[in-house]
Amino acid sequence: MAHxxxxxxxxxxxxxxxxxxxxTVLLVAGVLAVTVSLAVPAAWLTTCTSxxxxxxxTLLGVLPLVVPGYLMAYTFRSLGxxxxxxxxxxxxxxxxxxxxxxALLALSLYNFPYMFLNLRASLRExxxxxxxxxxxxxxxxxxxxxxxxxxxxxxxxxTGAFLIGLHVIADFGVVxxxxxxxxxxxxxxxYGMPNRTTAAWLALMVIAMAVIFLATEALLLRGLxxxxxxxxxxxxxxxxxxGWWTLPAIALLTLLAIVSVGVPVxxxxxxxxxxxxxxxxxxxxxxxxxxSLSGSVPAAIVATAMAIPIAYMARRYPSKRSFYLERVxxxxxxxxxxxxxxxxxxxxxxxxPVLEYxxxxxxxxxxxxxxxxxxxxxxxxxxxxxxxxEEAARSLGCNGFTAFWRVTFPVMRNGIxxxxxxxxxxxxxxxxxxxxxxxxxxxxxxxxxYSYAADDAMFHEAAPYAVAILLVSTGxxxxxxxxxxxxx
Amino acid sequence: MNKYNILSKLALTFLVAxxxxxxxxxxxxxxxxxxxxxxGRKKSLVGPIVRRFERETGIDVKVKYGSTSQLAxxxxxxxxxxxxxxxxxxxxxxLGALTAVDRFAVLPDWVxxxxxxxxxxxxxxxxxxxxxxxxxAYSSKRVKVDALPESVFDLTDxxxxxxxxxxxxxxxxxxxxxxxxxxxGDEKTLAWLLAMKRNKAQVYSxxxxxxxxxxxxxxxxxxxxxxxxxxxxxxDSTYPVEQTFFKAGDIGNLINVAGVGMxxxxxxxxxxxxxxxxxxxxxxxxxxxxxxxxxxxTEDVIVPEALSAASELNEKAPKVDLDAIADVxxxxxxxxxxxxx
Numbered sequence: 001m002a003h004x005x006x007x008x009x010x011x012x013x014x015x016x017x018x019x020x021x022x023x024t025v026l027l028v029a030g031v032l033a034v035t036v037s038l039a040v041p042a043a044w045l046t047t048c049t050s051x052x053x054x055x056x057x058t059l060l061g062v063l064p065l066v067v068p069g070y071l072m073a074y075t076f077r078s079l080g081x082x083x084x085x086x087x088x089x090x091x092x093x094x095x096x097x098x099x100x101x102x103a104l105l106a107l108s109l110y111n112f113p114y115m116f117l118n119l120r121a122s123l124r125e126x127x128x129x130x131x132x133x134x135x136x137x138x139x140x141x142x143x144x145x146x147x148x149x150x151x152x153x154x155x156x157x158x159t160g161a162f163l164i165g166l167h168v169i170a171d172f173g174v175v176x177x178x179x180x181x182x183x184x185x186x187x188x189x190x191y192g193m194p195n196r197t198t199a200a201w202l203a204l205m206v207i208a209m210a211v212i213f214l215a216t217e218a219l220l221l222r223g224l225x226x227x228x229x230x231x232x233x234x235x236x237x238x239x240x241x242x243g244w245w246t247l248p249a250i251a252l253l254t255l256l257a258i259v260s261v262g263v264p265v266x267x268x269x270x271x272x273x274x275x276x277x278x279x280x281x282x283x284x285x286x287x288x289x290x291x292s293l294s295g296s297v298p299a300a301i302v303a304t305a306m307a308i309p310i311a312y313m314a315r316r317y318p319s320k321r322s323f324y325l326e327r328v329x330x331x332x333x334x335x336x337x338x339x340x341x342x343x344x345x346x347x348x349x350x351x352x353p354v355l356e357y358x359x360x361x362x363x364x365x366x367x368x369x370x371x372x373x374x375x376x377x378x379x380x381x382x383x384x385x386x387x388x389x390e391e392a393a394r395s396l397g398c399n400g401f402t403a404f405w406r407v408t409f410p411v412m413r414n415g416i417x418x419x420x421x422x423x424x425x426x427x428x429x430x431x432x433x434x435x436x437x438x439x440x441x442x443x444x445x446x447x448x449x450y451s452y453a454a455d456d457a458m459f460h461e462a463a464p465y466a467v468a469i470l471l472v473s474t475g476x477x478x479x480x481x482x483x484x485x486x487x488x
Numbered sequence: 489m490n491k492y493n494i495l496s497k498l499a500l501t502f503l504v505a506x507x508x509x510x511x512x513x514x515x516x517x518x519x520x521x522x523x524x525x526x527x528g529r530k531k532s533l534v535g536p537i538v539r540r541f542e543r544e545t546g547i548d549v550k551v552k553y554g555s556t557s558q559l560a561x562x563x564x565x566x567x568x569x570x571x572x573x574x575x576x577x578x579x580x581x582x583l584g585a586l587t588a589v590d591r592f593a594v595l596p597d598w599v600x601x602x603x604x605x606x607x608x609x610x611x612x613x614x615x616x617x618x619x620x621x622x623x624x625a626y627s628s629k630r631v632k633v634d635a636l637p638e639s640v641f642d643l644t645d646x647x648x649x650x651x652x653x654x655x656x657x658x659x660x661x662x663x664x665x666x667x668x669x670x671x672x673g674d675e676k677t678l679a680w681l682l683a684m685k686r687n688k689a690q691v692y693s694x695x696x697x698x699x700x701x702x703x704x705x706x707x708x709x710x711x712x713x714x715x716x717x718x719x720x721x722x723x724d725s726t727y728p729v730e731q732t733f734f735k736a737g738d739i740g741n742l743i744n745v746a747g748v749g750m751x752x753x754x755x756x757x758x759x760x761x762x763x764x765x766x767x768x769x770x771x772x773x774x775x776x777x778x779x780x781x782x783x784x785x786t787e788d789v790i791v792p793e794a795l796s797a798a799s800e801l802n803e804k805a806p807k808v809d810l811d812a813i814a815d816v817x818x819x820x821x822x823x824x825x826x827x828x829x
Contacts, residue, residue, distance in 0.1 A: 016827060081704025083728070096704060176693040185693070189657040189829070298506065301499065338558065345565050353569060357552075359506060436562060440524060440550035443531065447553065451530045460723075461532060 017183075017205070024182040024209070027103060027175075028168045032161050034108040035115045038256060039160070042112075043119035045249050050239045052246070058120070059478060060257040065113045065422075066473030067264045068429040068446060070173035071466060073106040074453065075267040077177060085267070102178035109260040110174070111167050115160035117418060121380060122156035128237045154220075155383055159376040162217045166333050166372065169210055173431070183209065187336050203339040210334030214327050265470065272463035284448070285464045289472060292444040294359065295434070296427035299366035300420040306367060307374035307419060308412070312404070314375075315382040326375065333372040340369060341436035362437050366427045373426055374419035381415025382408070421480055428473055445469045522548045523759040524571050526563065528556030528578040529746065533780050541766050547759050556582050557659065563591060563751075573754040574763055576617070580745050581663045583614040584814025592749035596761050602768045607745060607785040609811060616745035616810075617767045618776045619783030621801060622664050624740065625710040625717055625731040627702050636709075636732065640740030643709065644683035653690045653698040653707040656681075656828040660695065660713050660744060666819045667808050668739045674822060681826040691828075702729045711740070718781035718794050733796070733804040743805045744813070746782065 042061055046054045064072070079085050080096035087093050097105055126149065134144045172188040175181070183206050190199040242249055307329065314326040332340070344365055348356045355361045385408050393403040431446050438444070445465045452462035527534065531553050538549050552559065556578040563570055563586065575592075577583045586592060592613040600612050607616040626636060637643055643652050655661055668677045690707050692698050698710035699717055712731075720727045734740040748767060750760040766772060773784040778792055783801060796804075823829040 014824070016824075016829075081700075081706070083703050093705070096706070177697075179692060179697075186829075189693075294506075298502065342561065342565055345562060349566065349569055356566075356569075357571070363506075435554045436558060438552075440552045443553070448531070451532045451553070 016186075020181055020183045020186055021209075023100075023180065024169060024184075027100065027107070027180070027182060028165050028213075030100070030104045031107045031111060031168050032164060034104065035112040035164055036157065036161070038108070038112050039115035039119055042253060042256065043116050043123055045253065047120050047123040048237060048240055049249070050241050051249055051253075053250070057253045057257070060253070060261055061116045062113050062477050063257075063474060064110055064260040065425045066428075066470055066477065067110065067261075068173075068431075068449065068469065069106065069110045069171060070177060070431075071268070071449065071453070072110045072264050073102070073174040073177040075264045076102065076106055078267060079263065085270075098178050099180050103175050103180040103182075106174045106178065107168055107171065111164040112260070114163045114167075114422075115157070117422075118156040118160040118376065118380060119153060121377065121414060121418065122153050124237075126152055126237065155380055158217055158220055159380055162213070162330075163373060163376055165213050166210060166330070169206065169213070170333065170336065184336060188338065200339070203336050206336050207331070207334055210331075214330055214334070218323070218327065268463055268466045268470065271460045272467055274460040275463045276460075277464070281464060285445075285468050288443055288445045288448050288465060289468055291442050292428055292446070292469075293472070295362055295366060295438075295442075295444065296424045298363045299370070299427045300424040302363060303367040303371050303374045303423040304378070304416055304419045307371055307378050308416070310371075311375050311378035311382055311415075312408070314379060315385075316387060326379075329375050330372040332368040333370065335369075337369065337432035338436065341365065341433050344437060357437065357439050359439055359442070362434065362439070362442075365433050365437050366423070366430065369430075369433060370423045370426045373422040377415040377418040377422065378412060379415075381412045385411040417480055421477065424476060425473055428469055445472075521546060521759065522550065523756055523763060524573045525549055525551045525576060525763070526559045526572045526574070527551050527553050527576045528559050528582070529553075529576055534576070536779075537767070537772055537775065540772075541763060545759075545762060545766075547762070549763070560586060564589070568753050570751060570753055572751050573756045574748055574750050574760040576746070576748045576767075577614075578746050579620075579659050579663055579813075580616070580747065580810040581659065581666065581813045581816055583609070583747050583749055584811045585816065586749060587611075587613045587811070588814060591752060593752040593754070593757065595750055595764060599761050599765045599768070602765070603785050606810075608747075614747050614749035615764060615768070616747040616785045618746050618773075618780070618785060619801070620660065620744045620746060621714040621733070621783065621805065622660065622711065622740055622742045622744075623714045623717075623731045623733060625699055625702055625712055625729055627705075627708045628728050628730045630705075631708050633732075638735045639738045640711070640734055641680060643689070643711075644680065644687050646687070648687060648709060650688040650690070651708040652684070652687070653692055653701050653710040654684070655692045655694055655698060655712070656823060658694055661711070662816060662819050662823070663744050663813045664711075664739070664742050665822065666813045666815060667742050667806070669819060669822065670808070670812050671739055671806065674818070678822055678826060681822065681828065685826060685828070699729055703727060713744075714795075715781040721794065722781075733800075736804045737806050738804075739806050741804045741806060742808060743783070743801065745785070745810060 042057070045051050046058045046061065051057070076097050078096075080094045081087065082093055084094070084096065096102070130152075131144050131148050134148045135141075139147065169182075170184055172182070172184040175185045176188070183202070187199060187202040187206055190202055310322075310326055310329050313322040335343075344361065345356065348361055390403050390407045393407045394400065398406065428444075429446050430444075431450055434442075434444050434447060445468050448465035449462045449469065452465070453459045525538065527538075531551070538551055541547070542549050552572070554562070559575065560577070560582050563572060563575065566572070575586070577586075583592075587609060594612045595615060597612075600608055600615060603615060607619075608614065624636065624640075637645070637648070642648075665677060665681070668680070690701070692701065695712035695716050698707070698712045699720060701707050702710050714731065717727070717729055717731050720729070748764050750757060750764065754760050768786055770786070770788055773786050773789045776782050777784045777789055777795065781792070781795060783795065784791070820829065
């Protein structure tokens with residue numbers, strides 16, 4: 001059996017890679033465009049206006065995060081077609097979402113909460129005094145929005161765009177279901193083959209793409225200072241009244257919620273009705289919940305704890321070193337998960353073999369992988385923390401750490417909560433790292449959903465696990481949102 | 489400051505608890521009646537089999553579920569330090585690839601003697617547990633039985649333009665192409681791949697979407713494995729898709745196998761051999777046939793009506809050396825040349 005070696009040149013410069021590259025870039029651009037157009041009005045309506053039901057819409061805007069991407073894509077696919085849900089309910093046959101537009105739809109709805117959350121956090125912190133000054137100087141409201149509000153939203157939009165971009169580049173679940181060829185999908189398929197060389201080269205290319213993306217973001221954020229130079233803090237914003245715009249606004253947000261949350265949830269509910277519930281199955285679900293939580297909760301805490309010093313150093317002591325450190329934190333997420341997992345197995349084997357396939361290694365993998373999601377909200381919350389108050393504390397006798405703890409940390413609290421929540425939700429849905437690195441017999445909710453739903457016609461068996469993911473994740477998000485006005 | 493103290497104490501306690509649980513779990517692993525199974529099959533399908541083995545023998549089985557190829561990669565990465573005892577692969581190609589790098593030990597005779605020699609590696613390094621056939625799936629609404637193509641090579645005909653679905657990145661498809669290369673040569677295989685592409689064969693990422701696409705009216709014919717449709721039909725017997733074999737001996741009827749190999753680095757070879765033998769016992773083979781709809785590899789199994797009789801299968805299937813399907817490199821090169829990868 002001759003095993004021919006394929007040269008790296010052939011792998012990297014294959015004509016098909018150009019097509020994959022184009023597809024991936026178009027998808028990223030499309031998803032960013034759609035998520036920004038959805039998130040900006042949604043964030044503004046729920047933060048700065050008198051819209052009734054703001055809390056509910058905020059919760060609904062965050063909920064798409066609890067649905068795993070492949071589930072979202074799958075439920076949308078099952079809407080159309082001759083035997084699809086729409087056909088069965090209304091007798092109309094619509095084509096199934098697929099290809100570029102199918103992937104665009106699923107990925108935008110699935111990722112838009114990242115942009116939504118970041119924008120909301122920024123909008124709350126905006127000083128209305130700046131806008132009012134602009135108005136007194138003669139600007140019209142649209143001009144105020146464009147020249148005063150939007151620039152201040154730049155870090156939030158870029159952080160959100162950045163996270164979403166990485167998610168789209170890394171995704172292979174949604175594009176696999178929608179039959180749209182991107183780099184990560186090709187890479188995932190390559191790992192399905194016993195030749196690691198090709199897979200490794202493709203992985204490097206994906207990382208290179210992510211690094212370019214990172215560099216662009218860094219360039220766009222250079223030199224941005226948004227903290228207040230005068231004394232005091234900003235006034236509470238007075239909410240804009242909508243008047244007769246209220247109804248269209250509610251309609252828009254409701255439509256968004258129906259599509260992004262209603263479709264997956266009702267499909268899962270429909271499956272669970274057809275499922276045979278039994279005691280052993282409930283025991284399995286309980287075990288899976290425990291497993292999922294025992295990975296996600298520590299990972300959320302560890303990731304946030306690791307992210308705090310990185311974000312702090314990046315903002316307070318901007319230098320080449322902190323710049324690169326922050327970017328390295330994002331590299332975890334830029335690495336294709338299979339490559340990441342194999343790398344960790346390799347490292348563990350030679351440094352700490354006792355940790356191989358242990359929960360500790362899995363938690364570490366999650367934290368390193370999702371570090372990027374934690375750094376973003378923390379960094380954004382630091383934009384508002386004035387170094388001056390911290391310096392005042394130090395001049396009054398506190399050492400460095402105490403000054404941070406008592407002055408800056410409370411300001412970062414929002415960011416910390418958001419960071420923990422994002423990492424937790426991502427870990428609950430995570431699949432490839434878990435499959436490769438988890439201890440034996442450690443089956444999470446996400447694995448069970450994938451196992452039953454992905455290949456066989458056993459979607460209704462997947463329902464209990466899918467329902468569990470939705471309930472646990474929604475519970476956490478609801479608790480966070482309802483706890484206080486200041487959070488999220 | 490108090491709440492921060494409490495928080496840090498909680499965090500510390502939690503960390504300690506995690507570490508303690510970890511070491512407890514590891515202590516349990518050192519015992520003799522445990523088995524580590526790397527399973528390339530889904531838990532939803534084989535979970536009950538593993539549970540039954542645990543109940544009957546008292547051996548604690550720790551299962552690592554994953555995709556066959558990713559687990560194979562993990563095994564290669566782990567090397568001699570691997571804690572895996574037995575590997576259940578979804579396809580023969582991976583078994584052959586691991587055999588070629590000496591990862592499997594020779595199974596004892598009392599395991600190998602239960603199956604016919606076409607269902608095991610000649611040196612006894614792996615044994616098949618079930619058969620998986622390639623078939624032609626078609627829409628029961630839009631395609632008449634007498635219009636069906638006789639050979640997989642007929643699918644490049646103009647009348648099937650844009651109406652055929654396939655999954656070129658799928659492992660089973662790769663095995664099929666490797667078999668085609670072995671039987672008909674590289675040139676003819678490449679020509680067929682390119683002709684299918686020119687005939688606008690619709691690409692899907694896996695086999696199940698092919699069946700769903702036929703049902704949803706997007707394509708009329710498809711090239712999946714035989715058991716997918718049967719699982720759909722079990723849930724909904726009116727599912728508007730049917731399947732059939734090509735003419736006898738056509739390469740399109742390739743039978744691949746799922747099978748197990750015992751790792752040469754295993755420290756529980758006795759338990760591993762028992763597990764392999766267990767998979768070949770009548771109750772398990774019956775379960776595999778009736779619930780998972782794959783072909784049994786032993787006699788004395790009642791085959792459901794939906795599955796063609798084993799005798800018909802042997803008649804239709806081409807004669808293929810399963811170990812030869814391991815040469816995936818050449819197939820990958822061909823698929824890349826055809827622009828499918």
